[in-house]
Amino acid sequence: MKENQRQQLYTDAYFERGHWGLKICQTLVAVLGWLIVLSPLVLMVISAISFYQPTWWPWWHLQLAQREMLYYAVVLGFIFVLVGIFTVSMTLIQNRKRQQLVEQWPTFDPLNQQRRKVELNAFMTKRFGSLEARHAVRQYTVKPEQNLATDQIQQLFHQQHLGK
Incomplete structure (x- = not known):
């Protein structure tokens, strides 16, 4: 299939030529979001390692870090279960819709x-x-x-x- 014959199903200005302001703004927001997500995890790991390595400066005591890790484990586990349920249910719904469409396709000739x-x-x-x-x-x-x-x-x- 030639490049000009392929059907374009979606567009995204971020990946088009130009739009530098949009690219910079969205990239900064994405990096800031990842920093907000990862910074508590990095601080917990540094604090846990500093308990065994006295040369590292702990951000907080190990007991607080353990509670924080347990909290993140529970939250991430809950999110994982919700995303899994959503993904499986959407897959089943789409497969059912597709099967019904395939079964009904012969009715339209x-x-x-x-x-x-x-x-x-x-x-x-x-x-x-x-x-x-x-x-x-x-x-x-x-x-x-x-x-x-x-x-x-x-x-x-x-x-x-x-x-x-």
Whole structure:
């Protein structure tokens, strides 16, 4: 597949050429976010190592660091479980939707749809005149003999299906 034939499904200005202000701002926000997330973990590790290495300066006592590590373990474990439940449930929902679409796909036949469109246009041209004439008029009065029966279009398609 050639590069110009590939369909573009999404766009992101961050990855396009230019937009330097956006790139700098979003990069700084991402780095700041990671620093906020990682700094307590780094401080805890330094404090835990300093208990065994007296040359390191502890940020807080080991007992507080242990409670802090337990807190982070509980929070991260809870988040991990929530993300796991969300991921599995979304996967199941998407698979079910995809299977239903694949099962329903044979009900829509593009070739049959095109044949029906041609047959319907031919029927309407025979009944009401050419397409150009129908589109050119502003007001049209249907004669009583031109009225359609309730199931006439359905019968037309049924006859077309039997005629295959």
